[in-house]
Amino acid sequence: MLDGDFEACLRFVLAREGGFANHPADPGGATQAGVTLATFRQWVDDPAATIDQLRAISDAQLAALYSVNYWMPLRCQDLPCGVSLMVMDHGVLAGVRRSAMLLQQAVGATTDGWIGLATLAAVHRIPVSALIDTLGRLQDHYYRGCAAFPIFGKGWLARLAQRKATAYSAARASALPPTLTA
Numbered sequence: 001m002l003d004g005d006f007e008a009c010l011r012f013v014l015a016r017e018g019g020f021a022n023h024p025a026d027p028g029g030a031t032q033a034g035v036t037l038a039t040f041r042q043w044v045d046d047p048a049a050t051i052d053q054l055r056a057i058s059d060a061q062l063a064a065l066y067s068v069n070y071w072m073p074l075r076c077q078d079l080p081c082g083v084s085l086m087v088m089d090h091g092v093l094a095g096v097r098r099s100a101m102l103l104q105q106a107v108g109a110t111t112d113g114w115i116g117l118a119t120l121a122a123v124h125r126i127p128v129s130a131l132i133d134t135l136g137r138l139q140d141h142y143y144r145g146c147a148a149f150p151i152f153g154k155g156w157l158a159r160l161a162q163r164k165a166t167a168y169s170a171a172r173a174s175a176l177p178p179t180l181t182a
Helices: 006-018 036-042 053-056 059-071 083-093 096-107 119-121 128-144 149-175
Strands: none
Touching: 006 059, 006 083, 006 149, 036 053, 036 059, 053 059, 059 083, 083 096, 083 119, 096 119, 096 128, 128 149
């Protein structure tokens, strides 16, 4: 079951992914709101789906696609607020398996790219702010090692800084006791 954190994470991702892009140096090719044409074709089960169809993807399709392709495989619903954003947004940029492996590396779990009970148990033994810090360092290192870093690196690092700041805020907000209303 998805919790309210999904909607916040999705808003973050979509605000940074923007609209349509087709940068010649981007190995993903044509994208709409961060969804590549290849991913869209798989999602709609139509290998002949066009760029125009991708550009017309609905908000409901986007939400479902991000939930099924990123949120759930990365077990974000089982991660603390803030950590879920660090993992999901990095998964959008670097791939689900890479994001899972960095989370596993951050918590000292086996880095097999599949988040299971052992990884989740390790996640919950580490203070959230420390885990956000570690994920930030690992993600920074990953971006700097990418061949496309000279082209996209400035944007990736800016997004990482925004992701970390938003993750810290989400973690603090989720740790606050509920407020009483009259």
